[in-house]
Amino acid sequence: MDLFQHWLDFHNVRRALIVKPYAQDDGYCLVASKALTPVLHTRIVLPLLQTFPTLLNPSSATPAALLWAYTAIESRAFKLNLIGADPLVLNTTLVPLADLANHVPSARDATLRIERFDPHTRMLRIVCAETAPAAGRELHLCYNDLANWQLLLYYGFTILQNPFDRVNLSFGPPDDDDGEVKKLMLLALGEELGFGLEHSVQASWVEGADQVVGAGLVGSLRLLLMDEEDLSxxxxxxxxxLLRESASERNEQAVLETLRGLFEGMREQYPTTLGEDQERVEAVVGEGLSRGEYYTLLYLVGQKEIIDNALEWVEAREECQVSGNTLDGGSQSPSVPR
Incomplete structure (x- = not known):
């Protein structure tokens, strides 16, 4: 499909390839866009031409030009390799009609895939993936590896159990005394190992993840919370x-107390619990909640699930520490209830 040369030929479009209730009413119907263009042109563009004759060129203010401008604004932007260009460079490319297919988080699960865009023919090919979809199955694209906040910001929707969702943590730099300066230097020297002041935690169900709280986060906190004796x-x-084992029992206790305080503080900032939000999600589908409120609710559910999983991770380590079976190895996640 030549998405740029023939994008005006909307009369063959019957309906979008989307079946979810919240996706069907999003107001981006292409047929409606074409039908509405003459009305907008008559009511807005023509009066503007009369009011500002020296600012607007009549040849560039036609109904076709208005439809082109509207489609460009409503088009999704993808990072694509261009034919004939550096294969390692991704170029931002507008893709009209991309909303015809919903997003799935994994390219492996997508029934469609985007091939390279050819700037000479202005052609972007969207083809079936390796296995042809069964008749009646919804067609999907993987827009990219995006967390829910990115999906909400860029595309206006979120999904339940997004494997790319994270809860981000940021720690302030140590003080200026000699011991704290040494910690800061070690953090910088260990950056390639995962040490640092910026970290994130993820949900326990993420496929291929061996931990909720990463070894880099645990190791960094062990270093930041060391007393002078341990640091020496x-x-x-x-x-x-430090990524694999604790510095001392008191140091490990300080790490767990710090993590518990962080996660409990985050959870207390929300006026509702995870359970309440999950019940609301199940109750409000199709019950009058706006799309924006619904997708924001899904985002909050994902964040709270991660925080709860992280607290379960901390609790499991605390239990092991009390029983004397300390879990050495920051990269090993204890078995916690899912």
Whole structure:
């Protein structure tokens, strides 16, 4: 399909390839756009031409030009490889009609895939993936590896159990005394190992994830919370061991208390619980909630699930510490209830 040369030929479009109730009423119907263009041109563009004759060129203010402008604004932007260009460079490309297919988070699950855009023919091919979809099955595209906040910002929707959702954590730099400066230097030197001041946690159900709280986060906190005695035993040569084992019992207790305080504080900021939000999601589908409110609710559910999973992770480690079976190895996640 030549999405740029023939985008005016909307009369063959029957309906979008979307079946979800909240997707059907989003107001981006292409047929409606074509039908509405003459009305907008008569009521808006023509009066503007009369009011500002020196600012607007009549040749560029036709109904066709208005429809082109409207379609360009409503088009989704994709990062694509261009034929004849550097294969390692992704170029931002507008893709009209991309809303005909819904997003799935994994390219493996997509029934459609986007091939390269050819800037010479202005042709973008959207083809079936390796396995042809069964008759009557919804067609999907993987827009990209996007978290729910990105989907909400860029596309105006969110999805339940998004595998790319994270809860981000940021720690302030240590103070200026000698010990704290050493910690900051070790954090910088261990950046490639995963040490640092910026981290994130993820849900326990994410496929292929071996942990909720990453080894880099645990190791960084072990370093940041060390007392002078513990710190004296560490240098860049043995820094990596903090990813696998605790510095001391008191240090590990400080790490767990810090994580618990962080996650509990985050959870307390929300006026509703995860359970209440999940019940609301089930109750409000098709019950008058606006699309924006519904998708925001899905985003909140995802964030709260991650926070609850992280607290379960902390609780499991605390139980092991009390029982004497300390879980050495920051990269190993304890078995926690799902």
């Amino acid at each position: 035993r560490y240098s860049v040569e043995n820094l990596e061991t």
